[in-house]
Amino acid sequence: MKSKTMTIHQLHPRHLSHRMLARFVSRRASRFRHLHLLLLPLLVSIAMAQTGLEVTDLRCGNQSNPLAVEQAEFSWKLRSDAANVVQSAYELEVASTKEKLESENADVWKSGKVASSEQMGIHPKEVPLKDATPYYWRVRIWDGADRPTPWCATA
Numbered sequence: 001m002k003s004k005t006m007t008i009h010q011l012h013p014r015h016l017s018h019r020m021l022a023r024f025v026s027r028r029a030s031r032f033r034h035l036h037l038l039l040l041p042l043l044v045s046i047a048m049a050q051t052g053l054e055v056t057d058l059r060c061g062n063q064s065n066p067l068a069v070e071q072a073e074f075s076w077k078l079r080s081d082a083a084n085v086v087q088s089a090y091e092l093e094v095a096s097t098k099e100k101l102e103s104e105n106a107d108v109w110k111s112g113k114v115a116s117s118e119q120m121g122i123h124p125k126e127v128p129l130k131d132a133t134p135y136y137w138r139v140r141i142w143d144g145a146d147r148p149t150p151w152c153a154t155a
Contacts, residue, residue: 052081055139055152065155072129075120076139076152089115089142092122094129098136098154108135113142 057077061069091113093106109127140151
């Protein structure tokens with residue numbers, strides 16, 4: 001069977017794999033001897049970005065946007081277009097207002113990067129949360145290749 005020759009414009013980004021990219025670039029390397037050295041990192045990063053990894057379903061006290069909880073216990077889920085995606089670390093921030101959180105000014109608590117695959121039952125230590133006070137929080141995670149996701153939507 002004769003293999004079909006494809007151009008880069010015919011490849012859909014969601015269907016690019018590392019093997020396909022390497023094969024595509026290596027077949028054309030003879031024509032453009034040094035161009036592949038410039039394009040390969042770009043194409044690989046585009047393919048990796050297509051995993052669509054995002055943090056979803058934020059919960060506190062096992063509730064979505066609760067009005068009150070007895071104990072702050074955070075959890076989230078991961079959604080990805082790729083298979084076998086893992087979380088290697090997370091970072092969680094809590095603020096007194098949504099505006100402070102979104103302007104990179106978490107005034108209540110910042111976990112910093114925590115090396116953990118845990119997504120449930122995260123208890124912030126030494127956090128002085130007050131009764132009848134609204135709080136806003138967000139999280140981002142690092143995947144198995146230590147690449148961070150953007151911050152999730154504020155909860």
